[in-house]
Amino acid sequence: MNLPGLIAQYGYGALFVGALLEGETLLILAGFAVHQGYLQLHWAILTAMLGGFLGDQFYFWVGRRHGAWVLSHFPRITPAVERTDALIERHPRAIIVMVRFLYGLRTVGPLAIGISAVKTKRFVLFNALGAAIWAVAIGGAGYVFGHAMEVWLNNLQRVEGTLLVVLLFGGLIFAGWRHWRVHKKSSR
Numbered sequence: 001m002n003l004p005g006l007i008a009q010y011g012y013g014a015l016f017v018g019a020l021l022e023g024e025t026l027l028i029l030a031g032f033a034v035h036q037g038y039l040q041l042h043w044a045i046l047t048a049m050l051g052g053f054l055g056d057q058f059y060f061w062v063g064r065r066h067g068a069w070v071l072s073h074f075p076r077i078t079p080a081v082e083r084t085d086a087l088i089e090r091h092p093r094a095i096i097v098m099v100r101f102l103y104g105l106r107t108v109g110p111l112a113i114g115i116s117a118v119k120t121k122r123f124v125l126f127n128a129l130g131a132a133i134w135a136v137a138i139g140g141a142g143y144v145f146g147h148a149m150e151v152w153l154n155n156l157q158r159v160e161g162t163l164l165v166v167l168l169f170g171g172l173i174f175a176g177w178r179h180w181r182v183h184k185k186s187s188r
Contacts, residue, residue, distance in 0.1 A: 005040040012047045019051025020058075022106050024138055025171030029164065031142020035150070036160060041143070048135035049128075052100060056110040056127050063114020070111065076183065077108050084112035092118055096126035100134045106180050 011033055018026030030044045062070060071078055084105055087095045096118070099109030113123060149163065 001126055007033050011039050012043060016051040017046060019048045020055035022175065023048065023052060023055075025168070025175060027135065027138040028142035028145065029171070031139040031144075032146040032149075032167070033142075034139070035143045041139075044134045045139050046180050048131040048139055049131045052109055052134055053128055053131035055107075056100065056131070057124070059107055059110035060114040060120075060127070063111035063116075064120070065114075067111065067115035071115075073081075077111075079185075080104055080108040080182070081115065084109045085116055088113060088116050088118065093122070093126050096123055096179070097130035097133065100130055103178070104185075122134030 011030060015023070015026050015030045019115050027048050030039055030048065033039045034044050049173075071081065084095070084099070093108070096113060099108045099113070102109060105112075109124075110127070
C-alpha cells in the first residue's frame with residue numbers, strides 16, 4: 001500500500017489516539033495531510049477535538065477521583081500541579097481553555113484541575129471550548145505549513161513522503177526532548 005492509502009486508512013485513528021495523549025505533532029501532520037487531499041478537513045478537526053476533549057476529561061477524572069494517590073506515587077509532577085493550581089486560582093476559565101497550549105502542562109494540567117475545586121460541569125464546558133480552539137489552531141497551522149511547503153518546493157508531491165517522515169521523526173524527537181526536560185526539571 002502507498003503512503004496516501006496508509007494515511008487515508010489509518011490517519012483518523014492515529015490522530016484520535018495522538019490527540020488523547022498530546023497530539024500536537026500528529027495534528028500538524030493531519031493538517032498537512034488535509035492540504036494534500038489525503039484527509040478531510042472537517043473530519044480531521046472533529047477527530048482531534050474529540051480525542052483532545054476525551055483525553056483531558058480522563059485526566060480530569062483521574063485527578064478528581066485519585067489525585068492524592070497520583071501525587072503520592074508520582075511526586076515529580078507536584079511542581080507542575082502546584083503551578084497549575086496557582087494559575088487556576090487567578091484565571092480558572094482561561095486556564096481550562098488554554099491548558100493544552102501551556103508547555104509542560106498538557107497532561108498534568110487537567111489532572112491538577114481535577115484535584116482543584118473547579119466544578120465538573122464548568123470543566124466539561126470550557127474543556128470542549130479549548131479542544132475546539134486547539135484542533136482548529138494546530139490543525140490550521142499544519143494546513144498552512146503544507147501550503148507554505150508546496151509553494152516553497154513548487155512540486156511537493158515529488159518529496160511528500162520524505163517530508164512526512166522527516167516531520168514525524170522531528171516531532172517525535174521534539175516530544176522526547178520535551179518529555180526529558182519536564183522530567184529533568186521535576187526531579188530537581
